[in-house]
Amino acid sequence: MKPTAWSGYLEFDQVSFSWPNGVNVINQCSFSILKPGLWMLVGENGSGKSTLFRLINGGIRPKSGKIFCSLRPSMVYQNPDHQLLMPTCKSELMLSVPKTITQTNLLDLIHSALEKVDLGEMLDRPIHTLSGGQKQRLALAGAIVSNSNLLLLDEPTALLDPQSQNSVLKVMKKLTSSSADPITAIWVTHRLEELYFCDGAAIVKNGAISNWNSGSKVFQELKSLALR
Numbered sequence: 323m324k325p326t327a328w329s330g331y332l333e334f335d336q337v338s339f340s341w342p343n344g345v346n347v348i349n350q351c352s353f354s355i356l357k358p359g360l361w362m363l364v365g366e367n368g369s370g371k372s373t374l375f376r377l378i379n380g381g382i383r384p385k386s387g388k389i390f391c392s393l394r395p396s397m398v399y400q401n402p403d404h405q406l407l408m409p410t411c412k413s414e415l416m417l418s419v420p421k422t423i424t425q426t427n428l429l430d431l432i433h434s435a436l437e438k439v440d441l442g443e444m445l446d447r448p449i450h451t452l453s454g455g456q457k458q459r460l461a462l463a464g465a466i467v468s469n470s471n472l473l474l475l476d477e478p479t480a481l482l483d484p485q486s487q488n489s490v491l492k493v494m495k496k497l498t499s500s501s502a503d504p505i506t507a508i509w510v511t512h513r514l515e516e517l518y519f520c521d522g523a524a525i526v527k528n529g530a531i532s533n534w535n536s537g538s539k540v541f542q543e544l545k546s547l548a549l550r
């Protein structure tokens with residue numbers, strides 16, 4: 323593993339993985355993320371993006387190759403209703419707070435996480451009254467209070483209208499570029515306009531990831547392929 327000034331890193335070295343049918347969904351995949359930021363992945367349905375997340379998250383193990391990760395990952399799914407379990411914002415976040423946090427610090431931590439996702443006034447708000455975008459931002463707050471510093475977002479805006487989509491993008495941009503304690507996020511998208519918000523983008527194809535490029539370059543590349 324290469325040493326870096328930043329204490330966090332994620333690196334895949336020639337990683338392969340197959341589900342029981344034996345086909346390599348992830349095939350000799352190598353890439354690294356060596357600094358915080360908003361990193362986006364695009365790729366056709368079935369190209370292996372969710373499988374990649376499960377490998378990063380430790381839910382499944384590579385068949386061959388190595389994964390180095392010093393970060394603490396959390397998943398954020400497409401539909402927040404599949405993720406949020408409790409009746410209010412406060413009770414939801416209490417579920418994710420590490421057991422080591424004392425009772426005195428608990429509310430401060432929850433408040434601060436809600437503020438980071440622009441839900442500062444929502445402590446006692448019933449979750450069923452939140453909009454889709456607010457629910458998705460609450461899911462982000464859950465990852466923050468759990469002390470995660472690597473968010474794996476699997477099409478987090480696929481079910482949202484443009485305004486809510488922007489609210490989630492804006493919050494993620496803030497969390498990944500905050501000067502004090504920026505986190506790392508890997509965001510899978512099929513909504514290509516989102517590429518303009520990222521710090522780097524790559525294409526998942528045939529079980530591997532392309533080099534990182536600017537979001538605008540990947541956008542142009544995919545648009546020109548679609549027009550052929």
Ligand SMILES: Nc1ncnc2c1ncn2[C@@H]1O[C@H](COP(=O)(O)OP(=O)(O)OP(=O)(O)O)[C@@H](O)[C@H]1O
Pocket residue numbers: 341342347365366367368369370371372373374
């Ligand atoms: N639990 C599983 N068991 C067996 N095969 C699986 C499992 N999960 C995914 N696969 C297979 O692995 C391949 C890649 O699926 P994956 O969900 O990683 O793709 P994806 O790029 O996330 O697709 P999408 O954009 O549709 O979400 C597919 O052929 C899929 O059927």
